[in-house]
Amino acid sequence: MQNSEYNFSKIEPKWQAYWSENNTFQAINFDKRPKFYILDMFPYPSGAGLHIGHPEGYTASDAYKRFKKAQGYNVLHPMGWDAFGLPTEQYAIKTGKHPKITTTENVSRFKEQLKQIGLCYDWEREVNTTDPQYFKWTQWIFTQLFKKGLAYVEEKPVWFCPELGTVLANEEVLNTPEGPRSERGNFPVERRPIRQWVLKITDYADRLLDGLKAVDWPDSTKRLQANWIGRSEGAKVCFDVDSSDDTIDVFTTRPDTLYGATYLVLAPEHPLVHTLTTPELKDAVSAYIEKTKTKSDLERAELNKDKTGLHIGAFAINPINKKKIPIWISDYVLVSYGTGAIMAVPAHDERDFEFAQKFNIDIIQVIDDCGTAKKDAGGNLTQAFTASGPLKNSDSLNGMDSESAKKAVIENLEKANKGLVEVNYKLRDWLFSRQRYWGEPFPIIWVNESDYAQVNAQFKPKGTTIKSKIGDELLYAICLPDESLPLELPEIESYKPSADGQSPLSHASKWLEVHFNRETGETTSQASNFTVRGLRETNTMPQWAGSCWYYLRYIDPQNSTALIDKELEAYWKTPDLYIGGAEHAVLHLLYARFWHQVLYDIGVVTEAEPFKKLFHQGIILGEDGEKMSKSRGNVVNPETIIEAYGADTLRLYLMFLGPLEAMKPWNTKGIEGVARFLRKLWRLVIIDNDYTLNPKIDLTNSVKLDSETDRLVHQSIDKVSHDYENLGFNTAISQLMILLNQLSKLESLPKEVVEQFLVLIAPLAPHIAEELFFRLGNEQSISEREWPKVDAQKLESETVKIIFQVNGKYRGDTMLPKEHTKETAIESAKKHERVIAQLDGKAIVKAIYVPNKIVNLVVR
RNA sequence: GCCUAGGUGGUGGAAUGGUAGACACUCGGGACUUAAAAUCCCGUGCCGGCAACGGCGUGCGGGUUCAAGUCCCGCCCUAGGUACCA
Incomplete structure (x- = not known):
């Protein structure tokens, strides 16, 4: 009786620390290996922490990264935080806690959870949209749009709740028999025109449509965007x-x-x-x-x-x-x-x-x-x-x-x-402002008409002027110079919007009123001969702004003089694979493409489209088949699963549940299957927990596999490689299960084959793969081991199975040598007992033969 | 309404037009154990049969084909998205 123990809780933290200390998955700028840039849609770090849906796509991209690294690529796989957002602001309104503090806490919790799952990002490239050094460039992009005449101000109808004194998002408005009501408080709401910044995305409508032809995206997503643009x-x-x-x-x-x-x-x-x-x-x-x-x-x-x-x-x-x-x-x-x-x-x-x-x-x-x-x-x-x-x-x-x-x-x-x-076009211009606190402030100053005339043209939009009635005055918009960026959010006493629907920033009078140097653009609190009086814009940008270009910043996250260094941009270009939910199929992906095309026009990037290949992971539903939600009480927490089964089992199971792109229900019972699989793998190598290797393993590699097992090994390398490439992890795992079941039956097997198996499973279950690889005497990380190659000759078998059908129905089969004639196949079919029984009293009208596959006798 | 995706055993799912149900879960039986856990073996779509085997079977109704889960036409249902877009 074997006594072995797969102690995941001991080995997982060990290897997580190893990867982190050795920078195993660091992307190397200008490395000679071919580059591969894998991008995940970065998360909004909510207070609730990760739910099981996050690690699904992230496990897939982590596995794909490890696979690509083994294939010899210099892989860039970063992670960051889309951290501006409504819930954090609502929490601030409720508790008075600064959103910055809440965000920091949530980010560290998320990061901890991601690490626990064994997800390895190049954390030196982490970005956070709320970091002033990041949103400096979000604001910079806006000034470019402003100067190009792609921004304007207009009164736009938005949902407004007089009772709450605030503008509401669509999702905060409920349809009730009494008319539209606010989600909070159930107060009546109405459409009220409010001054808004709008971006001229419609100027790019044709290019956004044409660009779809060149990208490798799901057809349904392309169709969705094309319909949205609606030319x-x-x-x-x-x-x-x-x-x-x-x-x-x-x-x-x-x-x-x-x-x-x-x-x-x-x-x-x-x-x-x-x-x-x-x-x-x-x-x-x-x-x-x-x-x-x-x-x-x-x-x-x-x-x-x-x-x-x-x-x-x-x-x-x-x-x-x-x-x-x-x-x-x-x-x-x-x-x-x-x-x-x-x-x-x-x-x-x-x-x-x-x-x-x-x-x-x-x-x-x-x-x-x-x-x-x-x-x-x-x-x-x-x-x-x-x-x-x-x-x-x-x-x-x-x-x-x-x-x-x-x-x-x-x-x-x-x-x-x-x-x-x-x-x-059905496409409408992009409503780009929000009356909220927790967003990027606009780098815009409003001045009166006579002052505007004196301001240097470099702060004005080309070929147009933007004016708006603010308070009782008609004012003109100018933008801040690059040196004044980032424009940070002021500290304010209350995060509540003002009763007329204006942003909370409108209370920050000290921040609001400035003196603007007509020539240098410098803003000061004191007037001088060179300054004009101005008011800052009080709207903030929508959450989309920061998420529109984050994939570029990963390439050069610390750069303080440019959004991205030209040489680094030329090396890494744009993501080769973008994985994210289909819920972003239109808005995020369209807005990001729009900004990217503008950046292309002004020479910041050298490729016209940002996302070459796109993949949508599906949604994981609760065990009841319903969408996971706190109110339904069907939320599955990754931490509980990790405690009970370990990260590798969680990762494997997430990928085994079904096709990555499908919507599928979670089933905690089913996890037993992959847990057993990993325990079985452990026992193949270790027979007790005291570092004793299974004596079946031939460390000298002198044992030869029987040809059937050998073929299965190579078929598995072939299938797993193909499946990984297409993100078909569920079928790759079942192939590995088949292979392991076979290897476990053998009396002895070469160490080499075990190591190959470990390399194949390492992308999905990296901790156990590293540990067993280590115990087999290897000193380097398994991630440094080259991806196994298929020996095409070994895939071939000398005999093939021929299926016998009568009138299209299976009635038996036989093995024939590969080189057989049509006649031999048909004759052997006619001799088959079950076929004979079907032929009784009937005449063969026709015999179909599909080489190496099937004989179908048509009888009457 | 429209657009998109989908409907396969008790469950998750697999299947270049060529043996439907791989791989798992669940359940049942057995082995090991004082016992349990772990592990191993056998069975597990439905109906009939001791079995060999036969019949039926991929949402429903048609069609194409030697052969259809897969292709075509019509319908029903579910999920997601949605802007009566002129």
Whole structure:
């Protein structure tokens, strides 16, 4: 009876200390080996500590890193903290504790937990978005955007809760039968326009779309981003307003249906609504607009199945046939898309059809459905016909197909100066400010008009000015010089926003009021002949800002004179693999790409796209199959698992649960399987805990493996290598289980084979691999050992298994030599007992032979 | 509504159009043990049969094919995302 003990709690801390002391996984700048940059989405260090979802993706990237290192790459695999964020601020409001302190505590807890799992990062490259030496460069990037004219200020509607006196995030607003309410306190909330910084991401829409072609991302993610950008080609059509000088521009993707436009709809927020409404309808229209304010875009879209709207009394003239059509307002038209107004063609648009039916507006079919549309007994459409086809009811265009008609209509309108080709995007500009404390302050000063004129142009945006009414004054924005960065957050007494929704920074009067040197840009608390009076911007940046470019800072984290050194950038370039959740498929990845493209334009980086290859890890659900959450009480804590089973077992099990990309439930019972596997591995090498090696191991490597085992070894090297490369860890582990089961059965086996096994499993279970490798007499870390090579010859076997089928059903098999003829295979099938039984009384119609695989006899 | 992903034993899952259920968990039986833990062996999709074996079986209904979990068409269900985008 073997007496061995796999004491993970003793060996795991030992090797964690070893890796740390020896800088085993340090990335070496300018090393001759090929570089490989693996990036994880960095976490928000919450007060709750790690949950089991974090280590899933992180274990995968850690394993991949160890694999790539063994393959001879100079691997960069860093970690950092996306540490600005709402929960820390809320905690500060509640307790008065400075977010900086909370953040430091949370970060050290997270770091400790990551280390416990055996995750080895190059900690010398750690970044923290709240570190002034980091956000100095976040602010610097903003000044570049500002100077390039890619930033502007605008009043934007945001959720505001008068009761709480604060702006709310979408997720803090609940939909209730009584209307939208705040999550905290259940108070009524409304959309209120507040002064915001906005970034012109739409200027980059086409490049963001084109760039997707070149990257190795999941197709579904590319599609998601492309849909989000939503490029659509169409026309802008200008409608005159009857008995008025005003005109209304609409955007349409179907100019071919212009003859079928029977009414116009303005978004309730459209600037012309008030002007065009006839006096007797003003009250009703105002009431409708008020009601719209309480609805989010999503609500206007989804929950409001029943169309609402009002005719505002005015009429427009269809430019193509001079027909007079009524102007309506309805909340199904959004002010943020296109021109905020549409021409409604109920016969050929579902929403317009629904609306026209409800309000009894004409439905004129101008595209011939050629009998394919759904109609009632009277021959009227029962739903919109949205396909293309030949035109009708369209004067000279009758008979023309949709595509040609689109061109013809636009040409016609262009001649009359009533329209033109236009491209529209669903993508909206990026609302880039928050009325909060715990974020990067904007490096912006507001000055009055006459002072602005005296300020050196280097502090102003090129080709534009940014002005806004602040307090009662119209002020102009200038940016701080690089030397004044970072602009740090002031200490304040209360983290609560002011009652009018302004940022808590608006209380910090000492910090707020400055004197700005017109030439040098230096800010002082005392005025002088060279200074102008200014007010600092009180908004802060959103959490996205810091996470938009962190992957660049890992390359050169300490640089105080540049965001990144040019030579280092040229060496490390951009991440070769980016692993992170699909929940960031659009926003984070799109914003980061936008900033990267701007940085590319100004020469900071040399590649146009930041993330060459992307992989989404799935979510781990609770044992009940529901999303893990404190309130459900189904949260699994990694620390408990490590205490009971060890980090290697946790890592292995996380990867064994299922495909990395899948959403899968945690099952604590199942962990027994991988725990047994590791104990079995331990016993293969050690027969008691006193450093006694298993005598089955031939230390001289003179024992030869039988050919079947030898083939299995090489098949395993082959499969495991492929699976690791594709992050298919679950199948790699089952292959290793098969191999270990075989090796355990042998009477004796060469040490070399055991070591190869250890190298194969080291990426996933590094502690036990190091320990056993060490006990086999090796002095170097197993991570220095080269990845085993497959001997292709050994994969081949002399015999192959031929499957026998009758009418496609398995009825037996046999082993045949590799070099056999089709006839031999078919003959041996016909001789097989079970096949004969199936052939009884039937004739063979056909015999299919797939070389080295299958014989299928078709009988009747 | 729309977009995306998915639906395979009691459970997690595996399967270049070629033996469905690898590898595990669970459960049952046995060995070792005073006993337990650990370990080892056998069985474990469903129905029938002592067994050999036969039938059925990858959400549902069709289709293509010698052969379909895999490809095509229609439907149902689940999860995630969402902006009635004109």
